[in-house]
Amino acid sequence: MMSKVVSFIFSISEIESSFVVINWCWRTLKTPTMKSPAEIVEGMLKNDAFSQLLNMKIIALDLGTCTLRCPVTKAATNGFGIAHGGLSYALADSALAFAANTRGQQCVSIDTQISHLAKVQLGDTLTANCIELHRGKTTGTYQVRIENQDHRLVAFFSGTVFVSDQNW
Numbered sequence: 001m002m003s004k005v006v007s008f009i010f011s012i013s014e015i016e017s018s019f020v021v022i023n024w025c026w027r028t029l030k031t032p033t034m035k036s037p038a039e040i041v042e043g044m045l046k047n048d049a050f051s052q053l054l055n056m057k058i059i060a061l062d063l064g065t066c067t068l069r070c071p072v073t074k075a076a077t078n079g080f081g082i083a084h085g086g087l088s089y090a091l092a093d094s095a096l097a098f099a100a101n102t103r104g105q106q107c108v109s110i111d112t113q114i115s116h117l118a119k120v121q122l123g124d125t126l127t128a129n130c131i132e133l134h135r136g137k138t139t140g141t142y143q144v145r146i147e148n149q150d151h152r153l154v155a156f157f158s159g160t161v162f163v164s165d166q167n168w
Contacts, residue, residue: 037061037102040168044098051094054087058098064132064140066099072124083120088128092144092157095130100140106166107140112159118152125149128157138163 035043041061045051054076060067070091078084092114100107120126127147134141144157 034104035168037063040101040104041066041098043168044101048094050090054090056091056094059127061098061102063102064099064135064142066095066102066130067127068095068098068130069125069127072120072122072126074122077122081122083122083124083126085114085116088116088120088126088146088155089114089157091126091128092130092146092155093159095128095144096142096157096159096161099130099132099142100161100163101168103135104167106164106168107161108164109159110139110162112157114155114157116155118148118154120148120154126154136163 038061041058045056045058054070055073056068056070058066059069068091070087072083072087076083076087089112093109093112096109096112097107100109125148127149128144129147130142130144132140132142140161140163142159142161144159145153146155146157148154
């Protein structure tokens, strides 16, 4: 019975020694602390004059997802007195950019497509919800649903990003 106890204590001691070595290696080799999704996106938005011009606001943010909101102002209407299609495109494009970059690697869009499904009026509030469908080593695929304040789907956007090896 005694040999089993001694053996058990010896095994624990070995594990503790291994842990100390592993812990020392990890502290020695670790990279600088990665920024949080919020820190990355807030920094991007701070430098994004166009998104600021359109008064885009971050509503929700997590790894691979982003929800943005913006108002439809007179400055964003077209010759028909309705929202210019570029407004919903810009909102979706920004949601895509923010969602794709939340994982800490710098990403840029390489292919996008939008379908405008319903008329958007002056005074409406648009909400873009972007989700990640696929994230690989070098590309990611996303979809964005844009709804008005009545939760009516007004546009559908899809995009592919290039995932660079540059970190935030």
